[in-house]
Structures are given as structure tokens and as C-alpha cells.
Amino acid sequence: MASVPTILGVVNLLAAESTADGAVATAEKVNNPILPTSHEFFWAAVMFVLLWILMKYLLLPPIRSIMAEREQKRLDDLAAAGHAAEQMDEAQQRYEESLAGARSEAIAKVEAARAEADAYRREVMAAAESDAAATKAESAAAVAAARTQAMASLRGGITDIALGAAEAVVERPVDRTRQGQVVEDYVNRAESSN
Amino acid sequence: MIFGLEFPPIQNLVEWEPFAGDSWYGFNKIALTYLIAVLATVLFFWIAASGRQLVPKGAQNLAESSVKFIEDGIIMETIGPDGLRYLPYLASLFFFILISNLFEVIPGFQMPANARMGGPAFLALLTWAFFIIVGIKHQGPGKYFKNSLFPPGVPKALYILVTPIEFISTFLVRPFSLAVRLFANMLAGHILLVTFGVLCATLWVLGPLLAVLPFSFFMLVALTGFEIMVSFLQAYIFTILAAVYLGGAMHPEH
Amino acid sequence: MSALVLAQAAAASTPDELKAQAGATGAGMAYGLAAIGPGIGIGYLVGQSVQAMARQPEAAGMVRTTMFLGIAFTEALALIGFVVFILLKFV
Numbered sequence: 001m002a003s004v005p006t007i008l009g010v011v012n013l014l015a016a017e018s019t020a021d022g023a024v025a026t027a028e029k030v031n032n033p034i035l036p037t038s039h040e041f042f043w044a045a046v047m048f049v050l051l052w053i054l055m056k057y058l059l060l061p062p063i064r065s066i067m068a069e070r071e072q073k074r075l076d077d078l079a080a081a082g083h084a085a086e087q088m089d090e091a092q093q094r095y096e097e098s099l100a101g102a103r104s105e106a107i108a109k110v111e112a113a114r115a116e117a118d119a120y121r122r123e124v125m126a127a128a129e130s131d132a133a134a135t136k137a138e139s140a141a142a143v144a145a146a147r148t149q150a151m152a153s154l155r156g157g158i159t160d161i162a163l164g165a166a167e168a169v170v171e172r173p174v175d176r177t178r179q180g181q182v183v184e185d186y187v188n189r190a191e192s193s194n
Numbered sequence: 195m196i197f198g199l200e201f202p203p204i205q206n207l208v209e210w211e212p213f214a215g216d217s218w219y220g221f222n223k224i225a226l227t228y229l230i231a232v233l234a235t236v237l238f239f240w241i242a243a244s245g246r247q248l249v250p251k252g253a254q255n256l257a258e259s260s261v262k263f264i265e266d267g268i269i270m271e272t273i274g275p276d277g278l279r280y281l282p283y284l285a286s287l288f289f290f291i292l293i294s295n296l297f298e299v300i301p302g303f304q305m306p307a308n309a310r311m312g313g314p315a316f317l318a319l320l321t322w323a324f325f326i327i328v329g330i331k332h333q334g335p336g337k338y339f340k341n342s343l344f345p346p347g348v349p350k351a352l353y354i355l356v357t358p359i360e361f362i363s364t365f366l367v368r369p370f371s372l373a374v375r376l377f378a379n380m381l382a383g384h385i386l387l388v389t390f391g392v393l394c395a396t397l398w399v400l401g402p403l404l405a406v407l408p409f410s411f412f413m414l415v416a417l418t419g420f421e422i423m424v425s426f427l428q429a430y431i432f433t434i435l436a437a438v439y440l441g442g443a444m445h446p447e448h
Numbered sequence: 449m450s451a452l453v454l455a456q457a458a459a460a461s462t463p464d465e466l467k468a469q470a471g472a473t474g475a476g477m478a479y480g481l482a483a484i485g486p487g488i489g490i491g492y493l494v495g496q497s498v499q500a501m502a503r504q505p506e507a508a509g510m511v512r513t514t515m516f517l518g519i520a521f522t523e524a525l526a527l528i529g530f531v532v533f534i535l536l537k538f539v
Binding site for chain 1: 204205208209212215217218219220221222224225228229231232235236239240242243246247248250254257258261262281282283285286289290307310311312313315316317320377381
């Protein structure tokens, strides 16, 4: 081993130091590398059991208690959040109810206003219509009066002309009152047939 | 020896002379590592618990998430809520194995304590005894051995075949495989790191082959990272197997 | 040392040297053969687990736990091979 002048591995050097007798001296009696040695077994047992006891009674409880505390707080917070959500739902429902009330009220108001407006419009229209009817009747009356007047004056004229024409034809005076009646009847007949 | 590469004999890699004491209580590097593993765990939890608040931060956060990991990732997945009473045992296993494994890559130590059979053998035997005791406590001695040696739902004639297999796999192979899995993984990782370390040291002095050194060194660094992962994984696997065995002893139907 | 022994294979004459030679050869074979099965097994196992996780991401936690358990059991064979290697080579 030491015959090679080159650098040995670091492990080699350290190990040669730690095995004081050197590998050569123990070469005859090589320990089986896969069998447990009693002192390592012993120390592993001591250390592990020590860790187990410490872990069980000293190390884990605080960590687990704080984890449990957090879990509890989380559950509490979750419950509180659920409660808050419920309250929020309730509030929203209330708000929606009031909104619905306000809406129906508004609709009623609009309806009322519309009805009022309708009534007023109807009233105004009725007034306007009655006015128009009055004006129409008045003008119709005026027309009728003018017409009867015109008709009367026309009739008088026609009777005179007819009687004058009849006197000229028979060359003697006719009975004005009787013949006038006849002409007037004729005119009346013509007027009604017109 | 190839190109002046001399691999040290395995005694030099894994055997450590005691600092103090001799024979069965000799306190050597391995025992020191276990002691540091205990002290580090205690210190870690003590720091975490000393300034504890409802809103965790720093060490408390780390401690809580590792406890949570053992609770949710290991116990709840394998045993169920009634396995939470074994949290102290499983947490001790996890931290003890993890920290003593991590000494594989800690400069100055660079020796995984579990690359010696002592620790794994003790932990495996303890787990073996523990799950048998739990089984006896939960089901009663007669029922536990009947359930584990004569699994229900198997035709009677098959018991000639099944019972020896069950006996060997439950009561002999379990502790053996637990110990060997941890031990061999750590020893293999240690030898791997030593191999590349020796290779790097040898290449450093030999002129023409110096060009290969970066690759070897890169492998050394990459394997160091890999071994950190293996340390964690082995602690996890040992703990979860212990939890599976405990769960099997508690609920025979599993 | 195995390379050293193999290089001097022709010169090995004493029983100890022959034993070391056979041990070194056997050690390499033992671990090499022991690594085949678990290599295939773990590859298949992890591949199936990835498929399961991709199909059902919500079950990923359970699949991962089971996957690690399966890896632990499968890997044990390779590790026993490694122990045999150590035994043959160094004892």
C-alpha cells in the first residue's frame, strides 16, 4: 500500500491514521464488513432509545399542541366565516325584499300618475271636444239661418216673378194670395226634391 | 492498481477505531454520528418549539411541515388515523436515520453511520419486535399469530404451502430486508463516493490524465447530490415500511 | 485490487491468489446479474406509476406512496446482490 509513491486517497490516509496497527497487521483477521459490531449496535441502541424517549415526552408535544391549536383556530375561523356568510345572505335577502317593496311602490306610483294623467287628458279632450261641438253647432245654426233667410228671400222673389209672368200671360190680374200659395208649394216641392 | 490508482481496502473505508472505551462500549466515529443525530434533532425541535407562534416561520415551519409529512405522508397513507399514536416512534426513526445518513456528505465526517450494520440491525430488530408487540396487543396473541400465519380466505390444503412462506416473509425476511436495505444502500453510496474521490485524487497528480479530471470531478459532485437524495429516500422508506408493518399488525385485513 | 489480480491472472499460483481471483470474478458477476432483474422491475414499476398518475392526477399521492413501497421491495434483490458482492470481494 505504502509502496506507491503517489498521493493516496484522502480516505486512505485518514483510515490509516485511525487504524493504528495498520491494515497489514490485521490483514489476517479481516472483520466481516456486513456483520454488526457489538459496540456500534450498543451505541445505536442507546442513542435511538434516547431519541425516542425525548421525542415522545419532550420534543413532539409542543409542536403537536401548537398544530392542534392552529387546527382548532382554523375550525373556529371557518365556523365564524360560515356564520358571517349566513348573516350576509340574510342581509342580502332583507335588502332584496325591501328593494322589491320599493319597486312595487314605485310601480304603483307610476301607475297612479299615469292614471291621473290619463284622466286629465281625457278631461281636457272632452272639454276640447265639447267646445268644438259647440262651435260646430253654432256655425251650423248660423249656416242654417243664413240659408233659410236666403231661401225666404229667394222664394219671395220667385213668387213675384212667377206671378208677374202669369199676369203677363193671361193679361189680367191673378189672385195673388191663391196663386202665391201654389208657387210656394211648388218651390217647396222642388226644394225638398233637391 | 491501474495507472497508479489504488483503491483502499474496505476496512479502511468503514471501520473506525474507538476514541474511548473498548470492546462492546467502544465509542467511535459511528457512535459520535448517532450522538450528533440525536443532538441535532433535539436542537432542531427545541429551536422550533422555543419561539413558537400561531403563525409559524423559520425552524418552527420546517419542524411542523416535517411532522405533518410524517403524519399525512406516512401514517395516514399506510395505517390510518389510529396510527397517529405511533408518531413519536416513526418520527424518531425518520430523523435518526435521515441525519445519520446525511453524514455521508458532510465534509469532515463523510461516513454514513448506517453503512455499518450495527445501527440498521438494531432499528430493524426494534421495529420487528415493535410490530409483533403491537399485533399481540391489538388482536391478542392467538388471533395475531393465527391471522398472520394462516391468512383467512385460503383453502385449507394450501396452508401447507402458505404458512411457511408467511412465517418466513413476516418474521424472518422483514427485519433482515429492513436492515439490509438501509445498510447496503448507504454502503454502496459510500463506496461510490470513495471511488470517485480516489479517482479525482489520483488524476490530480498524473500529468497526461489530468484532462479526465473534470469529468471525474463532475461525477463526484453529481453523486454527492444523488446521495443526499438517497439519504432522504432511505429514511423515508425505512419509516414507511415500519408504518406498513405496524398497520398490518393492527388491522389484519390489510 | 481486482484489476491487479486479473492482470496477474497468469501468474496466480498459490491457493490464496486463486481464491482471490475467483472471488473477484464471482463478485463482479454476482452484482451484475443481480442488477438485471431489479433494473427491469423498477423501470416497469415506475413507468406504470407515472402512467397511473397521468391518468388520475388526483390519486397521485397514493400512487407515489405505493410506488416507493414497490421500489423498496424490488430494490432489495439488487441490494442482496450487492451484499454478496461485498462478501465475495472483501471477506
